[in-house]
Amino acid sequence: MLLNAINHSPPEGKITVQIHRKTGNIQVAVSDEGPGIPAEELPFIFERFYRVDKARSRKEGGMGLGLAIARSYVEAHGGRIWVESIPLRGSTFYFTIPVV
Incomplete structure (x- = not known):
């Protein structure tokens, strides 16, 4: 998530990482000032081999x-x-994991 934020933010863009403890979980949030993701793409963003920018080649994108x-x-x-x-x-990507 951090590498995506770096790759999709403008050179002077701000990237923020926040970590909070919330109700038995640790929540991590990674925010960027990139172009954002169109709403119609969001349901697929965590699918294997899915890329928002279809024009990117393997050389330029993941x-x-x-x-x-x-x-x-x-x-x-x-x-x-x-x-x-x-x-x-x-965009802001979040994940939570239970506190052990």
Whole structure:
């Protein structure tokens, strides 16, 4: 999630990482000032091989596995993962994991 924020933010864009303890969970939020994700793309963002920008080649973009892998790790530890995004303003990716 952090690498995606770096790759999709403008050079002078701000990236924020926040960690909070909430009701038996740790919540992590990674926010960027990138182009955002269109609402119609959000349901698919954690699917394997899914990329928002279909024009990107493997050389320029990833393979669409990073967020799917993140979802697998988070869910394997009993957590959940989601995204909130506003086109042209940026995205915030969240995940929670239970406190052990």
